[in-house]
Amino acid sequence: MIRLDINKEDLSKEELQALEDAFKRCARRIILATTLAGSGHPGGSLSSLSMLLVIYGIAKVDPKNPRAENRDRIVISHGHISPGVYSVLCEYGFFPEEPFLMEFRRAGSAFAGHVEQAVPGVEWNTGNLGQGLSAACGMAKAIKLKGLNNKVFCLMGDGEQQKGQVIEARRWAVKFGLDNLIVLIDYNKLQIGGDISKVMPQKIKEEILATAWNVIEIDGHNYSEIFKALKKVLNKEVESPENPTAILAHTTMGKGISFMENDPKWHGMALPEDLAKKALEELGFDPKELDILKEKRKNWIISFPHQPHDPLPVKIEIPEPTIYSSETKTDCRSAYGNALAKLAEKNNLPGKPPKILGLTCDLESSVKMGGFKKISPSAFFESGIQEHHTASVSGALSKEGFLVFFSTFGVFAIDEVYNQMRLNSLNKTALKVVSTHLGADVGEDGPTHQCIDYLGILFNLPDFEIYIPADPNQTDHIIRFIAKRPGNIFVGMGRSKVPIITKEDNTPYFDENYKFVPGKADWIRKGNKGVIITYGTMCHYALSAWEILKNKGIEVSLLNVASIKPFPEDDLLEASKFKNIVVVEDHYVETGLGNKIASFFALKEKFVKLKLLGLKGPLSSGSPKELFKLSGLNPENIAKTMEELINA
Missing domain, CATH: 3.40.50.920 (Rossmann fold)
Incomplete structure (x- = not known):
């Protein structure tokens, strides 16, 4: 296994040769895996391959303990390069190559067409472009909150820089001081539709600089340049070391195989068998291997175990309930804010890392997070009008041993970010989405703000629990309940002040003796x-x-x-x-x-x-x-x- 010492001035001739040999072995796996599967993305896998090899050689990761808490994180935002990622993980000893080649893209296999955490060494399920950087931001912030010294490396495609969520993530990373975040962009200048400048003109470097990031441009196939760029960032020798850095790596689609280079056709298309054999020959391998593996794959039973990737646990102390009297008329969102503040008082203790985090999108006062912010300012993340990023970064934070509340209006927490919540669900996050301003109860704000379809949308997220309290007292009970409940949970409420629901003797129905039980009415x-x-x-x-x-x-x-x-x-x-x-x-x-x-x-x-x-x-x-x-x-x-x- 290649290990690269970041304290060295440059790579030695032996290390350069070792990387070149590893490139050929990994390229072989990329070609075999995609052709055997009959589908996949070999072109981008080859253009990112040199960077992948150097990053895994530098990063603090352990193939024998891929989920160690003090590890560096490597997030693959352009998840379609899974053949390249899995090939490099094989090279570094995370798992043998045979199950990867035999099971890639097959039903029930851990080795999915886009990277998934079921594979050891993969940190986040991606594929919907533009969301990986947000997840990386969450990991980088979690590392800082815990006082660790680890880094987060995020590999991205150049085409996905067109996504608005990417710019949201860049701004957030600067605001919250993520100097431990390093992005490497595979700048091969091609996407499915062809030349990226024709599909959607964009000045990538200038846009990144405009968000106050450091930018380093390199040849993405020159191992020495990749190494020196990473060394420069890790040693804080960039212009603004307090900010994150993007390495813009000029690469070639299909690198290493002559007839694939600079041809966008191979972005998302496997080589037919005759060309795959030709590619294997170019790489110096026996083309007959393809036929042997093809026969073997026919009878291969899916057997590689899926890696567990449950969220880290967090121990929460629950405060006593707040009971609102029968005469009280307040809104459920105020009861939520009060319960959240009490949770913070009990758990976010001075001099210790916070246990509870709160995020919102320019709606602190409306969703009643002001009390939480006052008690735990370092645990509150005002994320601006950037719902897509905030939904994703909240999900990533919730896997890192924090209780995370994401609060905004219903139309923004559900309708606007459904795909981000869908990815959170696939990534087994433990996010608590508390949404105010549901339904026609929003009233005068009109139909654009009346979220009247939330259940129909949420029912499509199989792991999300859904709780809708009837009054402030039940709100308090439910918020305290979910604080100790694992998994993804949605709690929703309207905007208006509501009467306290009472028993027939006019005392509060949801009193101190009430116990909220999921699955019970x-x-x-x-x-x-x-x-x-x-x-x-x-x-x-x-x-x-x-x-x-x-x-x-x-x-x-x-x-x-x-x-x-x-x-x-x-x-x-x-x-x-x-x-x-x-x-x-x-x-x-x-x-x-x-x-x-x-x-x-x-x-x-x-x-x-x-x-x-x-x-x-x-x-x-x-x-x-x-x-x-x-x-x-x-x-x-x-x-x-x-x-x-x-x-x-």
């Missing part, structure tokens, strides 16, 4: 004529409807479903016994909770009379009360709908 009221099912902002509207029905002598139950996922199956099966069910929600009715309940009853073969009340599409500006009335979500119409259902 709350029977706020009991009656035998039917059930009103609701959640969130609509709970107090539904409770008013219950009062109207009670005054008419019609006794129904009121079921609050704060735990939307995990789904409260037992409580819903109990509800089905009452036959008459009205679901009430501040959500687009086609993709909300009601639709999920209808599907659940159908699959369980439960016959009920079911009416779904919700939003039928985008609304106008207006007060929430007016908008709910227009949508049939006012207490009078809820009561009328239940009465008609009972009498039908």
Whole structure:
């Protein structure tokens, strides 16, 4: 295994020869793996290969312990160069080459078409270009918060510099002092569509300099230049050593194989067998090997174990609950802010690394993170109007042994960053997304800000739990609960002040004796004529409807479903016994909770009379009360709908 000493002036002749020999072995693997799989990205793998070999030779990584906490991180943002990455990881002893060649791109294999953490040595699942730098920022900041001296190397393609999220990440890296972050850009000037200057003209160097990064230009195939550039950065010999550095490496697509060089066709296309054999010959290997491996692959059983990559644990102390009296009228977001501040007081202790981090996007006061910021200013990250980056960097931080809260409005926390959350899900993050301003409850801000589709979107993220509290007291219980809960969790709430949900004796329903249980609903009221099912902002509207029905002598139950996922199956099966069910929600009715309940009853073969009340599409500006009335979500119409259902 090649180990390069960064304290040396330059690479020796022996080291240069060792790297050149390693290049040929890795190029062989790239050609074999992609041709055997019949697909893949050999061109970019070859253009990045020289840099990969030097980085892994310098970085503090241990093939025998690839998840050591004090390791350097190597993030591959242009994840399609997986053949090159896996080849180099083979070269450095992370795993043998045979399972890689036999299993690359096969169903059930760890060796996916784009890099994944199931492979030892891979730090982040990438492939959706532009997100790797954000993840690298999260890792670099985590290292600094822990007081470690490790570095983060992030390899990127030149085409992905076109993504807006990349510029967001660059600005964030400078603001938060990530001098331990080094980016290497494979500047081969080609992308799928051809010449990058024709696909989308861009002055990459000038853009990077404009964000106050250091820039070093090199020949990306000259091992000595790569080594010296990295040495310069690591020794802080750059113009602004307090800022991150980008190494702009001029490279050649398909480097090392004459007929592949500078041909964009090989960006995302494997060589056919005849050309693969020709390439192997150029590299000095027996072309017959391809035929042998092809036969072997036919009968090979997928067997390479997937590397676990769960988030690092964090031990959190939970404060006592805050109970808001029945007379209190406040918003759930204020209760969230108070709970978050109390968590910070208990866990982010002076003189120690913080355990809890908070991020928002220019909405500190609206999402009520001011108290947290006051208590833990070094743990609060105001990230500007940069939701795409913030969603990704929050996810990366959440894997590093921190409890991370990302808060913004619903339209920004869900609709705008769905793909970033999807990548977080694939990367098994442990992010707590607490979103305010959900639904038509946003009111006067109008339809662009009324997030009425959040459940339909979140249901597509299989590991995200979904909790929607009914009032400030339940908000406090849920926030304290999720502080010790692993995995990705979404907590959502409206904008308006809401009444405290009470028992029939007018004391708070979610009092100090209440315990929030995922997968369990709350029977706020009991009656035998039917059930009103609701959640969130609509709970107090539904409770008013219950009062109207009670005054008419019609006794129904009121079921609050704060735990939307995990789904409260037992409580819903109990509800089905009452036959008459009205679901009430501040959500687009086609993709909300009601639709999920209808599907659940159908699959369980439960016959009920079911009416779904919700939003039928985008609304106008207006007060929430007016908008709910227009949508049939006012207490009078809820009561009328239940009465008609009972009498039908």
